[in-house]
Amino acid sequence: ETAEQHAHFEARIARGEKIEAGDWMPAEYRRQLIRMISQHAHSEVVGMLPEGEWITRAPSLKRKTILMAKVQDEAGHGQYLYHAAETLGATREDMLQALLSGKAKYSSIFNYPTHTWADVGMIGWLVDGAAIKNQTMxxxxxxxxxxxxxxxxxxxxxxxxxxxxxxxxAYAQGTPEQRAMAQDALNRWWWPAMMMLGPHDADSPNSGVLSKWGIKLKSNDEVRQEFINEHVPELMEAGLTIPDPDLHQDEQGNWRHGPIHWDEFWAVIRGEQGLNRERLGARQHAHDDGAWVRDALQAYTDRQRAVAAD
Ligand code: FAQ
Structure with missing residues (x-):
């Protein structure tokens, strides 16, 4: 890596140009992107598990077909993102191995259990809501x-x-049981959704270089603030109570939250709390079940090569 290559790259970033797959890029830019995109892909795939558990238990055919389509979308997002990481030279095998061995992370949010059907709705509202804020950026x-x-x-x-x-x-305006189910789901998902947007800026070691190279255009705390400002009034309007006694609006109109329990966040990421073992077990099981497909693909490729060589 020469100083000239770096200067050229920095100038392209400063001009707001997109960097494309075959372009020269610093090794650290490539490493950071592979880390982030592969972890994002893993999150989409592991993210199918908590909601997927409810497909057989959906309360109506309409809700079942919606949920099936949603879970299928997440699989598609995972594939799309693995391909994006492959453009940087990462291989599917290495990425999957990193997930299954616990070396690569996936979003903390998917280590929480889904206890009731309302959790499916709350994941859509809060988890997809938080994901959209981060991904629009x-x-x-x-x-x-x-x-x-x-x-x-x-x-x-x-x-x-x-x-x-x-x-x-609908549930918040429904029967007392439905209202209680919606509130209970909010009580359990609010804080994990806040945490999934990453540690506070002062504790975010990757943010500096990601911002410098235009990968992150907003900080973790800025995205979290956008998420809160949109969701707090809507949840209140629905008649639900946000489980944060310190929540208040400041003079600029921003909703301010109370302290986040980062010990829980790190324990969940380290796999000491939550369903990390179960989630990775399910992925390992799916991977083992798919061995015959990989073998068949390999046999087909070998055969095509042999035919071509003849
Ligand atoms: N979970 O220095 P930072 C979805 C790690 S998609 C686990 O601030 P960074 C769709 C971080 O990796 C959800 N680990 O990190 C869906 C780093 O460790 P490392 C996933 C986390 O990268 C909806 C360390 O902490 N979205 O939900 C988490 O600058 C419904 C220090 O943190 C993406 O992946 C966490 N929550 O900022 C699917 C988006 N937060 O790697 C199904 C792309 C932080 O150095 C159903 N990723 N860590 O060992 C990003 O935007 C960023 O990576 C952040 C973290 C913002 C997540």
Whole structure:
């Protein structure tokens, strides 16, 4: 890596140009993107598990078909993102191995259990809501393939967000049991949704370099503030109580939250709390079940090569 290459790259970033797959880029830019995009892909795939558990238990055919489509979308997002990471030289095998061995992370939010049907709605409203705030920002990022993937993914997540909101608003205005179920889901998902947007800026070691190179256009706390400002009034309007006694609006109109329990966040990420073992177990099981497909593909490729060589 020469000083000239770096200067040229920095100038392109400063001009707001997109960096494309074959372009020269600093090794650290490539490493950071592979880390983030592969973890994002893993999150989409592991994210199918908490909601997928409810497909057989959906209360109506309408809700079942919506949920099936949503979970299928998440699988598509995972594929799309693995491909984006592949444009940087990462291989599918290495990325999957990093997930299954616990080396690569996936979003903390998917280590929480889904206890009732209302959790499906609350995930749509809060988790997709938080993901959209983060991903709308990433749609403007400097790496072309990632930014373009985000545009399509965000439009699909917007449907997910709306179906979750519609469901929770219906239950919040429903029978006392439905109202209690919606409130209980909010009580359990509010803080994990706040945490999924990442540690406070002062505790975010990757943010400096990501902002410098136009990968992150807003900080973790800025995105979290956008998420709170949109969701607090809507949840209140639905008649729900946000489980934060310190929540208040400041003079600028921003909703201010109370302290976040970061010990829980780090414990969940380290796999000491929550369903990390179960989630990785399910992924390992799916991977083992798919061995025959990989073997068949390999046998087919070998055969095609042999035919071509003849
Ligand atoms: N979970 O220095 P920072 C979805 C780690 S998609 C686990 O601030 P960064 C769709 C972080 O990796 C949700 N680990 O990190 C859906 C780093 O560790 P490392 C996923 C986390 O990268 C909806 C360390 O902490 N979205 O939900 C988390 O600058 C419904 C220090 O943190 C993406 O992945 C966390 N929550 O900022 C699917 C978007 N937060 O890697 C199904 C792309 C932080 O150095 C159903 N990613 N860490 O060992 C990003 O935008 C960023 O990576 C952040 C974190 C903002 C998540």
């Amino acid at each position: 990433l749609a403007g990022c400097s790496y072309g393939p990632y930014s373009r993937a985000m545009v399509r993914i965000c439009s699909e997540e917007t449907f997910h967000h709306k179906q979750g909101k519609e469901m929770i608003v």
